[in-house]
Amino acid sequence: MATAGERQKHLSSLELKKLVVERLARRGVSLEDMAALVYFVQKKYIDRLTMEDCRSSVEHVLEKREVQNAILTGLSLDEMAERGFLEEPLSSMVRSDDGLYGIDEVLALSIVNVYGSIGLTNFGYLDKMKPGIIGQVNDRKGKKVNTFLDDLLAAVVAAAAARLAHRDRDGCLLLDDGAAACSLD
Amino acid sequence: MATAGERQKHLSSLELKKLVVERLARRGVSLEDMAALVYFVQKKYIDRLTMEDCRSSVEHVLEKREVQNAILTGLSLDEMAERGFLEEPLSSMVRSDDGLYGIDEVLALSIVNVYGSIGLTNFGYLDKMKPGIIGQVNDRKGKKVNTFLDDLLAAVVAAAAARLAHRDRDGCLLLDDGAAACSLD
Amino acid sequence: MATAGERQKHLSSLELKKLVVERLARRGVSLEDMAALVYFVQKKYIDRLTMEDCRSSVEHVLEKREVQNAILTGLSLDEMAERGFLEEPLSSMVRSDDGLYGIDEVLALSIVNVYGSIGLTNFGYLDKMKPGIIGQVNDRKGKKVNTFLDDLLAAVVAAAAARLAHRDRDGCLLLDDGAAACSLD
Amino acid sequence: MATAGERQKHLSSLELKKLVVERLARRGVSLEDMAALVYFVQKKYIDRLTMEDCRSSVEHVLEKREVQNAILTGLSLDEMAERGFLEEPLSSMVRSDDGLYGIDEVLALSIVNVYGSIGLTNFGYLDKMKPGIIGQVNDRKGKKVNTFLDDLLAAVVAAAAARLAHRDRDGCLLLDDGAAACSLD
Numbered sequence: 005m006a007t008a009g010e011r012q013k014h015l016s017s018l019e020l021k022k023l024v025v026e027r028l029a030r031r032g033v034s035l036e037d038m039a040a041l042v043y044f045v046q047k048k049y050i051d052r053l054t055m056e057d058c059r060s061s062v063e064h065v066l067e068k069r070e071v072q073n074a075i076l077t078g079l080s081l082d083e084m085a086e087r088g089f090l091e092e093p094l095s096s097m098v099r100s101d102d103g104l105y106g107i108d109e110v111l112a113l114s115i116v117n118v119y120g121s122i123g124l125t126n127f128g129y130l131d132k133m134k135p136g137i138i139g140q141v142n143d144r145k146g147k148k149v150n151t152f153l154d155d156l157l158a159a160v161v162a163a164a165a166a167r168l169a170h171r172d173r174d175g176c177l178l179l180d181d182g183a184a185a186c187s188l189d
Numbered sequence: 190m191a192t193a194g195e196r197q198k199h200l201s202s203l204e205l206k207k208l209v210v211e212r213l214a215r216r217g218v219s220l221e222d223m224a225a226l227v228y229f230v231q232k233k234y235i236d237r238l239t240m241e242d243c244r245s246s247v248e249h250v251l252e253k254r255e256v257q258n259a260i261l262t263g264l265s266l267d268e269m270a271e272r273g274f275l276e277e278p279l280s281s282m283v284r285s286d287d288g289l290y291g292i293d294e295v296l297a298l299s300i301v302n303v304y305g306s307i308g309l310t311n312f313g314y315l316d317k318m319k320p321g322i323i324g325q326v327n328d329r330k331g332k333k334v335n336t337f338l339d340d341l342l343a344a345v346v347a348a349a350a351a352r353l354a355h356r357d358r359d360g361c362l363l364l365d366d367g368a369a370a371c372s373l374d
Numbered sequence: 375m376a377t378a379g380e381r382q383k384h385l386s387s388l389e390l391k392k393l394v395v396e397r398l399a400r401r402g403v404s405l406e407d408m409a410a411l412v413y414f415v416q417k418k419y420i421d422r423l424t425m426e427d428c429r430s431s432v433e434h435v436l437e438k439r440e441v442q443n444a445i446l447t448g449l450s451l452d453e454m455a456e457r458g459f460l461e462e463p464l465s466s467m468v469r470s471d472d473g474l475y476g477i478d479e480v481l482a483l484s485i486v487n488v489y490g491s492i493g494l495t496n497f498g499y500l501d502k503m504k505p506g507i508i509g510q511v512n513d514r515k516g517k518k519v520n521t522f523l524d525d526l527l528a529a530v531v532a533a534a535a536a537r538l539a540h541r542d543r544d545g546c547l548l549l550d551d552g553a554a555a556c557s558l559d
Numbered sequence: 560m561a562t563a564g565e566r567q568k569h570l571s572s573l574e575l576k577k578l579v580v581e582r583l584a585r586r587g588v589s590l591e592d593m594a595a596l597v598y599f600v601q602k603k604y605i606d607r608l609t610m611e612d613c614r615s616s617v618e619h620v621l622e623k624r625e626v627q628n629a630i631l632t633g634l635s636l637d638e639m640a641e642r643g644f645l646e647e648p649l650s651s652m653v654r655s656d657d658g659l660y661g662i663d664e665v666l667a668l669s670i671v672n673v674y675g676s677i678g679l680t681n682f683g684y685l686d687k688m689k690p691g692i693i694g695q696v697n698d699r700k701g702k703k704v705n706t707f708l709d710d711l712l713a714a715v716v717a718a719a720a721a722r723l724a725h726r727d728r729d730g731c732l733l734l735d736d737g738a739a740a741c742s743l744d
Binding site: 199201202203253254255299302303304305306307355358359360 | 384386387388438439440484487488489490491492540543544545
């Protein structure tokens with residue numbers, strides 16, 4: 005149903021990443037907030053891990069189109085629920101973060117899976133304990149609808165941590181030599 | 190962010206099923222349309238399969254809350270894209286059924302998984318070949334946004350077929366005796 | 375490659391459940407061990423929850439063929455690694471529970487998904503914190519290979535808890551009246 | 560349960576890829592076999608696609624540790640079933656490729672997901688139609704156990720095709736200029 009005007013040039017994955025970072029900022033979340041949680045989760049396994057490694061890993065996760073699409077869709081559902089644009093009973097389920105509504109976890113899982121199943125455990129742990137920015141967006145739920153946002157953040161952090169675990173094994177962290185054997189992603 | 194007025198009694202799974210059937214009807218899809226595809230897919234494996242078995246299986250799939258939530262969310266995204274309520278670039282991706290936008294498959298997968306991974310192959314096949322009602326809703330894409338709908342239908346049919354395969358093994362189809370050993374679902 | 379002798383009658387889902395319970399017992403895990411964790415996880419959400427509800431829910435989860443197949447396959451991989459039947463490098467990965475080997479999580483996820491995505495968070499939390507029997511089988515890892523077992527247990531518990539959450543909403547716990555509206559599973 | 564002798568240096572992702580290619584060759588499958596199917600699936604969408612793009616994409620998919628682990632585990636299960644090392648009833652299920660045994664699809668899905676959900680439809684279609692090498696390994700099932708192998712191949716091909724679709728959108732195929740904006744993977 006795309007009309008002529010809509011048939012615009014598709015955005016590249018880097019352009020989409022920039023836009024996703026802006027949308028997250030609109031919901032009160034920065035790259036630094038997410039990088040800090042990656043450091044919190046992964047530092048105990050990788051001794052020489054730096055905050056710069058963590059920030060870089062979050063940025064690479066946000067360059068993946070599957071991740072971008074999950075975030076844009078989830079934030080859109082949160083915002084439409086906030087404005088009252090969703091029909092009942094979906095509106096109440098999303099607005100109240102109904103415990104039996106699991107589509108937020110479904111979108112989050114599609115993010116985690118891009119870096120392999122080893123991120124699943126961290127995702128669940130982060131979603132339950134809600135440290136750092138995840139807890140902050142959860143606490144804003146009185147005024148905002150953040151039903152999708154907190155799960156999406158836990159998923160991005162878990163994926164970025166899994167990516168670092170894979171790269172550490174291959175000697176591909178930022179400060180490593182021998183980066184020739186490492187793919188950029 | 191639920192307000193007092195919203196804190197209504199939660200709908201039961203049977204009430205939600207009724208509502209999901211109505212929403213599918215609003216998008217031009219009936220239980221019979223889906224049952225016919227289940228019969229088409231599964232008849233070659235279960236000789237004594239009846240259309241009544243197929244319709245009953247579709248109805249049981251639609252009683253699962255995970256399935257209901259995926260359908261309500263997907264149809265809502267289709268309808269909001271149709272009305273122009275989604276922000277760019279999500280709006281164009283959903284309206285044009287962009288091949289790189291896979292969130293429709295993500296929601297569909299959460300439906301298939303409820304009856305086990307054996308439905309995956311049928312889901313992919315149905316989504317590619319688009320027989321019956323799946324092709325019809327796909328053909329309406331000039332006038333309607335059915336980006337989520339066709340994947341959701343393929344998933345419901347694949348799940349209902351997988352459910353029948355499991356029940357056939359256990360002697361639990363409608364005409365079987367010994368139904369005592371069979372769970373209702 | 376089934377030979378004539380192998381073309382035996384397929385086992386029913388109830389026969390397979392009995393066998394799965396025996397195999398879990400062989401690895402030192404009882405139904406009560408799993409039911410206790412379900413109670414631990416879900417009691418805070420369902421005030422009138424009984425241990426009998428929890429045990430019944432674990433039993434229903436173990437009647438699902440997808441769950442049975444994941445458990446039989448995972449336990450088989452643990453036992454073959456233990457006996458030294460796996461080829462390198464898979465043998466070392468499974469024997470040492472390599473943090474980058476995520477196939478145990480992949481099998482676990484297929485169990486959780488049968489009761490919907492709402493179990494994902496509990497799965498990750500249980501897999502990280504390892505309470506009760508999950509911690510016990512993890513502690514035996516010096517003598518046994520339990521790489522798959524601990525993830526499988528976390529998944530069964532998370533699925534059984536998710537099942538109870540769905541049934542509680544519909545008034546279908548063991549002590550509820552009006553069970554007529556409830557499917558047996 | 561890793562013993563001292565086993566605590567060997569972990570293999571890098573490139574070393575594991577080499578080993579996976581050898582194991583696939585042992586089961587009668589070459590990189591060219593898989594590249595040909597990627598071309599078959601994706602040529603209609605990317606006009607300037609070359610066989611070299613397809614082969615390169617298969618190689619990149621095989622560099623992912625999640626993919627390597629799924630393949631090593633699945634092939635190991637096929638081979639152990641072939642040698643009669645699996646216990647009943649798992650042995651019969653794997654040897655006969657029981658239609659209700661879906662763990663082969665579960666492992667395959669973990670491969671597809673690494674390149675996003677857009678590969679799901681192609682996976683199901685390939686698994687159903689069994690073109691090229693997938694049909695050939697399926698036809699060998701009288702003499703060999705290839706229960707996992709055919710699903711794994713369909714998954715690698717679907718993932719490699721999804722990867723090409725993403726890269727084509729970003730102008731990152733082999734012959735494209737401007738590769739500076741493209742990650743190596």
